[in-house]
Amino acid sequence: MAKNTTYVEFKNVTKIYNKTKIPAVSDINLTIPQGAFCCLIGTSGSGKTTLMRMINRMNPITKGSVYLNGQNVKQLNPVNLRRHIGYVIQNNGLMPHMTIKDNITIVPKLLKWPAAKIEHKVQELIELAEFPEEFLNRYPAELSGGQQQRVGVIRALAADQDLILMDEPFGALDPITRETLQEFVKKLQSKLGKTIIFVTHDMDEALKLATQIVIMHEGKIIQVGTPDDILHHPANKFVEDLLGEDRLEEARHDTVKVGEIMLTNPVKINIGATLTEALTLMKKRHVDTLLVTDDAQHLKGYISVGKLDKRYRHVNSVSDILDTNIATLHPDSYLRDYASKILQGNMTYVPVVDHHQKLVGIVTRSALVNLVYDTIWGHDTNEQEGDESHE
Numbered sequence: 001m002a003k004n005t006t007y008v009e010f011k012n013v014t015k016i017y018n019k020t021k022i023p024a025v026s027d028i029n030l031t032i033p034q035g036a037f038c039c040l041i042g043t044s045g046s047g048k049t050t051l052m053r054m055i056n057r058m059n060p061i062t063k064g065s066v067y068l069n070g071q072n073v074k075q076l077n078p079v080n081l082r083r084h085i086g087y088v089i090q091n092n093g094l095m096p097h098m099t100i101k102d103n104i105t106i107v108p109k110l111l112k113w114p115a116a117k118i119e120h121k122v123q124e125l126i127e128l129a130e131f132p133e134e135f136l137n138r139y140p141a142e143l144s145g146g147q148q149q150r151v152g153v154i155r156a157l158a159a160d161q162d163l164i165l166m167d168e169p170f171g172a173l174d175p176i177t178r179e180t181l182q183e184f185v186k187k188l189q190s191k192l193g194k195t196i197i198f199v200t201h202d203m204d205e206a207l208k209l210a211t212q213i214v215i216m217h218e219g220k221i222i223q224v225g226t227p228d229d230i231l232h233h234p235a236n237k238f239v240e241d242l243l244g245e246d247r248l249e250e251a252r253h254d255t256v257k258v259g260e261i262m263l264t265n266p267v268k269i270n271i272g273a274t275l276t277e278a279l280t281l282m283k284k285r286h287v288d289t290l291l292v293t294d295d296a297q298h299l300k301g302y303i304s305v306g307k308l309d310k311r312y313r314h315v316n317s318v319s320d321i322l323d324t325n326i327a328t329l330h331p332d333s334y335l336r337d338y339a340s341k342i343l344q345g346n347m348t349y350v351p352v353v354d355h356h357q358k359l360v361g362i363v364t365r366s367a368l369v370n371l372v373y374d375t376i377w378g379h380d381t382n383e384q385e386g387d388e389s390h391e
């Protein structure tokens with residue numbers, strides 16, 4: 001399956017419901033790639049459900065065209081079209097008087113699959129859902145809400161549908177169950193290569209699941225982008241408000257680069273220096289390691305007071321006790337990719353080198369403290385009062 005192949009495309013799509021004059025969605029242009037996890041998010045009534053239901057023609061299209069895998073859906077048989085697109089809604093839509101097995105196999109039976117093929121599929125699906133075999137003979141009411149919704153999801157895959165539409169599928173579940181199901185659909189999407197279009201009003205859910213986020217408001221698309229795009233380049237105030245100050249703040253920290261917080265005067269010594277000179281410098285600057293550079297400031301490694309002490313009687317040059325095994329950072333690297341490694345490691349600092357391996361600075365653990373503090377506690381420094389009263 002080629003990446004970036006268009007799978008669903010809206011071209012100038014407008015929907016006007018009977019008796020209304022205001023379009024529910026107006027002049028929508030949108031391309032959803034094959035294998036995407038596309039989250040539609042926006043205010044209530046912004047047209048998310050309407051947009052989604054035009055793909056499987058549950059809602060007739062007023063103007064414009066929707067293409068599915070290159071075919072105009074208007075030219076496809078609507079019943080057949082619907083059977084080939086999975087659909088999951090909030091309250092699972094399971095038939096209460098039918099067993100789980102009968103619920104799952106509705107569409108394959110409608111498609112007249114041979115019995116053996118259906119049986120094989122059922123086995124595959126319950127394994128996928130990690131359900132015990134005996135669930136198949138239960139009725140929906142005999143499962144928990146989360147389990148029912150999991151059945152809703154596998155039912156949407158039962159006829160090998162490549163596209164699954166999900167309309168706020170986990171909105172009614174408690175946070176822990178919701179998280180389990182989020183991981184489940186994410187796994188399905190990446191492992192089985194399904195294209196998923198997922199309506200939600202939960203920004204965390206969208207940021208976590210989506211490869212493509214579509215932000216809607218009053219029948220229009222406000223912004224389309226990856227979670228990263230949306231977080232770091234919100235198109236306008238509306239998107240910013242939807243994200244909220246906390247997420248924006250966190251995103252700003254995400255973009256801090258090594259070069260912005262490094263100290264530019266690391267304590268260093270030339271590779272040709274003597275151990276006496278090294279020890280004198282350590283004493284003077286109150287440090288127990290020194291970075292070692294050559295005449296052109298290229299970083300060669302480091303020396304530590306421990307090794308210096310042990311070898312002092314046997315050798316006399318910095319180069320004799322040089323440790324060359326040293327991790328470095330680059331000034332243009334994002335700190336977020338390294339911060340936890342630095343904080344968890346036992347280095348008190350990490351040297352920063354440019355493209356020519358020249359030493360340009362160091363990032364200290366203490367420089368990271370502010371960043372961690374702001375991320376955890378926010379920017380409000382007026383809250384110190386009472387902090388010390390904790391016992």
Ligand code: ADP
Nearest residue numbers: 017018020024043044045046047048049050051
């Ligand atoms: P969302 O899913 O984003 O909450 P909808 O797509 O359900 O929004 O609704 C978009 C707009 O279309 C709303 O103004 C809604 O009232 C209207 N609408 C939705 N369904 C119908 C319908 N069957 N008949 C008339 N208007 C509708």
Ligand code: MG
Nearest residue numbers: 048049050199
């Ligand atoms: Mg809706």
